Amino acid sequence: MIEKALAELTLNITDGKHGDCRGKDDSGYYFISCKDIREGQIHYEDARQIIEEDFWDTHKRTRLEPDDILVTNSGTIGRMAFVRDVPLTYRTTFQKSVAIVKPDKAKIFPKYLYYQLQNCVDDFINRSNGAAQKNLLLSTMRAFKMNIHEDEDLQMHIAAILSAYDDLIENNQKQIKLLEEAAQRLYKEWFVDLRFPSHETTPIVDGIPEGWSMCTAGNVIEFNPKTPLKKGCIKQSVPMTALSTSSMVLNSSEFTMTESNSGAKFRNGDTLLARITPCLENGKTAFVAGITSEEGAIGSTEFIVMRAKKINPYMVYLLARTEEFRKTAINSMTGSDGRQRAQVDKIMQFPYLLAPQSTLEAFSQLVEPIFEQVYLKNSQIAQLSQARDRLLPKLMSGEIEV
Secondary structure, three states, X not given: OEEEEHHHHEXXXXXXXXXXXXXXXXXXXXXXXXXXXXXXXXXXXXXXXXXXXXXXXXXXXXXXXXXXXXXXXXXXXXXXXXXXXXXXXXXXXXXXXXXXXXXXXXXXOHHHHHHHHHHOHHHHHHHOEOOOOOEOOXXXXXXXXXXXXXXXXXXXXXXXXXXXXXXXXXXXXXXXXXXXXXXXXXXXXXXXXXXXOOOOOOOEEOOEEOOOEEEEHHHHEEEOOOOOOOOOOOEEEEOHHXXXXXXXXXXXXXXXXXXXXXXXXXXXXOEEEEOEOOHHHHOOEXXXXXXXXXXXXXXXXXXXXXXEOOOOHHHHHXXXXXHHHHHHHHHOOEOOXXXXXXXXXXXXXXXXXXXXHHHHHHHHHHHHHXXXXXXXXXXXXXXXXXXXXXXXXXXXXXXXXX
16 A cells, blocks of 8 residues: 555545525526535535526536545535536536545546545544634645555455445435335325225215315324423434435434433424425425434424324324425415524414324325335445445455455
């Protein structure tokens, strides 16, 4: 192995635009920030879109290409993404909170360098500065030294081993997405479109199926329920960043441990709904599972906690994902621009058509196995991530020969 400074292995190391770009929804041109970099990928769900003119102006500086490596260098230090050869890559630029590392392919295999940098995250964090907000200077990155394998075939082999884990993780993520979509379609078919089993033979009485009753969300769901937690006990703390805009799964890597009881309180089986702009509009919602304390956990004060009373807990989550429910929540928002919040009392009045117990039980029998599969896949993702992370330093140091 040989020691090299990062600058010796790259064509360029720079950051994104120092300043803002003019926003334009649905432009197809993206302005990525550090929050959009996670799990080795660029996530576009919450990413800002900007006008084409500002994109091309910023692109002159960044010139994002396949095999580039993005590194968050402000706030949360060291999140990375390996850039893929997909159409969105050529319509993406980024803010100064993201640095770009362009590997010199004549000197190092790009995916190997990506994993080497992953192996150095703790060093990057330790070398960052700033009190209120950590920053990793570009000069620090350029001068950063690492020991690398000289043989390119060996670099490619190591990258292939680690990529195999990431490919399995990505495959599980895709399966989770399909499972969730199936559950949401099933809920919509039964309880929104009213195409439940035997709907063709069920009489309509006063505009609703016989045996069904019209009520409100507040009748079947407890909003912000009291969840007592012992003072001084260690518990999990769930930030807003742990919620996905499209998936029920909480990102446990964002959890921290705390003794504080300040914040929203919840337990396994609850649904979390972001109440503040733009998180609500973007779709941040989650089904709580994986909380290790029997008492529960705490989270952002910007969560609305929803707990099932008369329906299956999974149905609460699926309701929260429906377009009609989300519109009601968004339309209830009040406050100044940029700090608007949904009003629980308005959401509680959302009209809810309650099905007979037999229909609820039949739906539960269909949907519970789907949710169980989601959490099985998520558990497999966690195990694969842990195995990869244990293997990474051993491969990079040469402790394990390949």
